[in-house]
Amino acid sequence: MKIRPLLSLFFLLPFLLAGCWDRVEIQDRLIVMAVAIDKVRTEDEKRNFYEFTAQLTEAQALSGRISTPNISPVWNASATGPSIFECIRILTTRVARQPYYDHLQIIIIGEELAKEGIDRALDLFYRDHESRPKIKLVIAKGRAREVLDLDPKLMPISGRYISTLMEEGEAKTARFPKTSTIGQFSSYFHGGANCVLPALRIEKREAKMAGGAIMRGDRLVGWLSDQEVKTLRWLNGTFTAGDEVIVKNGPEQERNVTTFEVRGARSSVKSEIRNGIPVFTFSIRGEGSLAEDGFDHKPSLRKLKEREKEISRNIKENAEKLIVKMQKKKVDIFGLYEEMRRHQHPYWKQHRNNWDEVFQHADIHIDVVTYIRRFGQFK
Amino acid sequence: MIKDKLTGTQASLQMFAAMVGVGVLSLPSGLVRSAGVDGWLVILLAGGYAVIAVSIMAYLGNRFPGKGIIQYAPLLLGPVLGRCVLLAFLLYFLMFVGTIVRMSADVTKLFLLDLTPVEVIVLGMLVTSTYLILQGVNAIARFNEFIQPLALFALLLVLTQTLRETDFGRLLPVLGEGIQPVLQSFPSVFFSLLGFEILLFLHPFMENPSRGLQSAILAIGMTVVLYALLTILSIALMGAAEVKLIEYPALAIIKSIEVPGSFIERLDSVMMMVWVPFAVTSIVMFHYCASLITAQLLGLQDHRVVSLLYVPIVFLIAVLPRNVLEVERWSQWTSWLGAGLVSLVPLSLIVAYKWRARRVSST
Numbered sequence: 001m002k003i004r005p006l007l008s009l010f011f012l013l014p015f016l017l018a019g020c021w022d023r024v025e026i027q028d029r030l031i032v033m034a035v036a037i038d039k040v041r042t043e044d045e046k047r048n049f050y051e052f053t054a055q056l057t058e059a060q061a062l063s064g065r066i067s068t069p070n071i072s073p074v075w076n077a078s079a080t081g082p083s084i085f086e087c088i089r090i091l092t093t094r095v096a097r098q099p100y101y102d103h104l105q106i107i108i109i110g111e112e113l114a115k116e117g118i119d120r121a122l123d124l125f126y127r128d129h130e131s132r133p134k135i136k137l138v139i140a141k142g143r144a145r146e147v148l149d150l151d152p153k154l155m156p157i158s159g160r161y162i163s164t165l166m167e168e169g170e171a172k173t174a175r176f177p178k179t180s181t182i183g184q185f186s187s188y189f190h191g192g193a194n195c196v197l198p199a200l201r202i203e204k205r206e207a208k209m210a211g212g213a214i215m216r217g218d219r220l221v222g223w224l225s226d227q228e229v230k231t232l233r234w235l236n237g238t239f240t241a242g243d244e245v246i247v248k249n250g251p252e253q254e255r256n257v258t259t260f261e262v263r264g265a266r267s268s269v270k271s272e273i274r275n276g277i278p279v280f281t282f283s284i285r286g287e288g289s290l291a292e293d294g295f296d297h298k299p300s301l302r303k304l305k306e307r308e309k310e311i312s313r314n315i316k317e318n319a320e321k322l323i324v325k326m327q328k329k330k331v332d333i334f335g336l337y338e339e340m341r342r343h344q345h346p347y348w349k350q351h352r353n354n355w356d357e358v359f360q361h362a363d364i365h366i367d368v369v370t371y372i373r374r375f376g377q378f379k
Numbered sequence: 380m381i382k383d384k385l386t387g388t389q390a391s392l393q394m395f396a397a398m399v400g401v402g403v404l405s406l407p408s409g410l411v412r413s414a415g416v417d418g419w420l421v422i423l424l425a426g427g428y429a430v431i432a433v434s435i436m437a438y439l440g441n442r443f444p445g446k447g448i449i450q451y452a453p454l455l456l457g458p459v460l461g462r463c464v465l466l467a468f469l470l471y472f473l474m475f476v477g478t479i480v481r482m483s484a485d486v487t488k489l490f491l492l493d494l495t496p497v498e499v500i501v502l503g504m505l506v507t508s509t510y511l512i513l514q515g516v517n518a519i520a521r522f523n524e525f526i527q528p529l530a531l532f533a534l535l536l537v538l539t540q541t542l543r544e545t546d547f548g549r550l551l552p553v554l555g556e557g558i559q560p561v562l563q564s565f566p567s568v569f570f571s572l573l574g575f576e577i578l579l580f581l582h583p584f585m586e587n588p589s590r591g592l593q594s595a596i597l598a599i600g601m602t603v604v605l606y607a608l609l610t611i612l613s614i615a616l617m618g619a620a621e622v623k624l625i626e627y628p629a630l631a632i633i634k635s636i637e638v639p640g641s642f643i644e645r646l647d648s649v650m651m652m653v654w655v656p657f658a659v660t661s662i663v664m665f666h667y668c669a670s671l672i673t674a675q676l677l678g679l680q681d682h683r684v685v686s687l688l689y690v691p692i693v694f695l696i697a698v699l700p701r702n703v704l705e706v707e708r709w710s711q712w713t714s715w716l717g718a719g720l721v722s723l724v725p726l727s728l729i730v731a732y733k734w735r736a737r738r739v740s741s742t
Contacts, residue, residue, distance in 0.1 A: 126624075129489050129490050132634045132635065132647075133617075133631060133634055133635045134634070134635055134637055181635075183617070183631075183635055186617075186621055186624075187617050187618045187620070187621040190618075190620045190621045190623075190624055191618045191619075191620040191621060192620065338549075338618075341551075341552075342548055342549075342551035342552055343551065343552070345552045345555035345556075
């Protein structure tokens with residue numbers, strides 16, 4: 001009697017052997033590390049708006065082992081189409097294997113497209129379940145595709161190279177802005193604020209990540225130099241590591257270079273309304289050590305204080321310059337819109353639609369204090 | 380014939396399981412959409428309301444030891460009205476199970492089983508939950524006792540990793556728009572807390588019925604804290620404007636965690652792992668109560684046959700809506716029905732009880 005259920009169970013077993021029916025072997029997958037989106041340049045092709053380039057990478061190549069050195073493990077495949085999704089699907093008419101976007105690290109957007117707005121181009125990446133908010137976002141000066149076509153030294157995959165460059169750069173210098181993922185961009189953009197995205201320039205064999213792309217909403221309206229980005233990061237308190245060099249214009253110019261290694265910064269904004277005009281006070285606190293030179297081998301407390309003051313004054317001057325520049329452009333990149341929403345809510349509600357004009361006439365004060373804590377093992 | 384007994388902890392975990400469900404993933408979004416940055420305040424408010432409702436239920440339960448609403452509703456309201464109330468509960472439970480299964484299946488399809496038909500996912504979940512139901516209330520309790528703390532612990536552990544990038548200033552200003560939006564969004568938030576009403580059915584199963592209120596409040600407290608935490612973290616990480624647009628903020632905040640140092644840097648699979656049991660366990664109790672009601676109304680000894688018979692009905696409810704927005708509308712109707720029942724039934728029962736008690740004492 002007991003044999004019958006056992007037997008029927010036995011016949012059911014082969015169904016389990018089928019395993020997962022949606023599986024794709026890792027060798028069959030092409031991992032997409034980076035994506036470049038450009039605007040199609042020729043105007044006569046009306047239907048095609050985006051030029052989409054995916055950097056397809058062999059999974060093996062990511063581990064550093066390349067089995068067949070004659071076949072390149074990286075392929076920048078391009079397609080043009082009216083939407084990003086269509087471009088991705090058009091790619092399958094050219095690529096024989098399955099691209100896999102789960103590990104997408106970076107999206108590079110070309111200058112031309114950025115000027116017309118990037119929100120629609122990124123829509124798919126917010127929406128699709130495979131993508132994550134941590135994907136990095138960079139604006140390229142010139143064409144984004146060319147960035148992927150770079151053949152950098154030491155690292156075979158250019159997308160990986162740029163992604164690593166961003167991580168390293170952020171840890172060591174403050175020359176490009178901290179807002180750098182599509183999630184952060186989306187937060188800013190949908191919150192009605194402007195932001196600054198990292199900018200990237202193409203050089204012969206390498207990319208240079210420096211400076212920022214000023215985004216009004218989702219449109220590129222100008223560039224910031226790397227020094228200006230440093231100032232911006234002083235202002236919003238994200239200057240976590242980097243350098244601040246002061247060159248004094250004197251007869252002995254060379255000897256008067258003081259290099260301050262920044263170890264941390266904090267910034268807070270106070271806002272109030274005076275006579276119907278918003279007044280902001282930034283207070284910046286910087287901390288770090290003296291990286292080079294400074295005291296002619298004779299350190300003293302007085303000299304130290306002098307240097308601190310010089311550095312503070314320098315930061316303050318730069319900040320004021322940047323703020324004036326931005327007020328002329330009418331782009332609030334300092335997060336003051338959000339500050340108003342938080343602390344001056346009634347005023348914000350009144351002026352949220354003409355904030356650019358209000359920002360232009362806002363009164364902004366800056367107060368900087370820096371501390372030099374150490375100067376190394378040599379006097 | 381009630382043989383199964385629940386301890387206080389088991390009872391509160393049951394209620395916690397019923398309350399925390401699919402909503403975990405999408406709740407912050409709806410909250411912020413209606414109440415802005417003050418969303419988390421509304422949860423606390425809704426929790427307070429739930430506690431009031433639950434104390435009335437517990438009061439009733441203690442007046443009728445060993446009996447659940449199935450027994451005392453006809454006693455108090457008369458056979459016809461009492462049965463109507465039970466039928467309303469039955470309809471609500473079946474709709475609830477149907478829409479919840481469908482919502483979970485939609486999410487599962489989006490994130491986990493891309494090519495599997497929704498019907499198959501729905502059936503898979505229903506079969507699992509029905510199997511559990513067939514084993515009776517004690518098995519459900521033991522299952523919840525095992526799975527809920529585990530899932531909760533994993534979820535909280537993962538959530539700690541999001542703290543690095545939070546900016547709690549984004550929660551400001553508190554009550555910047557005044558109290559009105561908070562009050563207006565109250566009903567929609569209250570929907571997400573529905574589930575505690577199973578206390579009405581759970582009470583007779585308790586070992587120590589006087590502890591019913593305590594367990595219910597504990598369950599509500601845990602749920603409120605969990606929901607408020609998720610909402611606060613979502614806003615602090617992404618800002619209210621962004622949370623509004625994101626369909627599943629709880630998943631989004633976990634997707635934004637990067638495990639440093641590894642090439643594959645994702646924790647959202649942990650979230651899905653936590654969420655699937657949350658979703659399945661929230662339908663179990665409703666399905667069970669629905670079959671209990673029917674068994675009682677039809678005068679059956681056992682609920683098992685009924686619960687099997689309900690599987691096709693629930694399946695139909697689950698697959699009928701054509702798209703995500705239609706599912707949302709169905710669940711809205713269900714929630715209104717549920718909220719109505721939860722607010723009105725215990726109140727009318729207690730009025731009936733008082734009235735009867737007075738009549739008895741005066742004669």
